[in-house]
Amino acid sequence: MKKGLLYILFATALSLPAAATERSLSLEAESEEAAVLSEKIAISFEKNALRIQRAEGYTVYIYNITGVKVASYKIDSAEKTITLNLEKGYYIVKVGDVARRILVR
Numbered sequence: 001m002k003k004g005l006l007y008i009l010f011a012t013a014l015s016l017p018a019a020a021t022e023r024s025l026s027l028e029a030e031s032e033e034a035a036v037l038s039e040k041i042a043i044s045f046e047k048n049a050l051r052i053q054r055a056e057g058y059t060v061y062i063y064n065i066t067g068v069k070v071a072s073y074k075i076d077s078a079e080k081t082i083t084l085n086l087e088k089g090y091y092i093v094k095v096g097d098v099a100r101r102i103l104v105r
Contacts, residue, residue: 040054040055041053041054041055041058041095041096041098042054043093043095043098043100045093045100045102045103048083048084048085048086048104049081049082049083049084050062050081050082050083050084050093050102051079051080051081051082052075052079052080052081052082052095053078053079054078054079055075055080055095055096056075056076056077056078057075058075058095058096059072059073059074059075059095060072060073060074060075060080060082060093060094060095061093061094061095062084062086062091062092062093062094063091063092063094064089064090064091064092065089065090065091065092067092070086070091071084071086075095084104086104087104088104088105089103089104090102090103090104091103091104
């Protein structure tokens with residue numbers, strides 16, 4: 001009985017690192033996909049004009065610095081320029097997994 005219990009513990013211990021390795025490989029694949037996505041989507045801001053590139057089909061969300069959503073826009077083309085009429089201050093612009101901080105002056 002003691003031998004059987006030791007065998008079960010040993011087999012369980014051997015299987016744990018494999019499961020952890022599978023999970024870490026899964027996390028690496030997810031982070032690589034996010035990196036590819038972030039390389040594709042470009043967000044720039046200048047003089048109240050927000051320019052979004054390579055984000056067709058996504059929605060742009062704009063949050064104030066406290067995290068309250070103040071606007072959202074659907075991106076219907078590969079390149080979209082949106083004129084923002086926001087109060088002065090910092091805002092967070094989020095498209096998919098890409099987020100940028102902008103300053104409206």
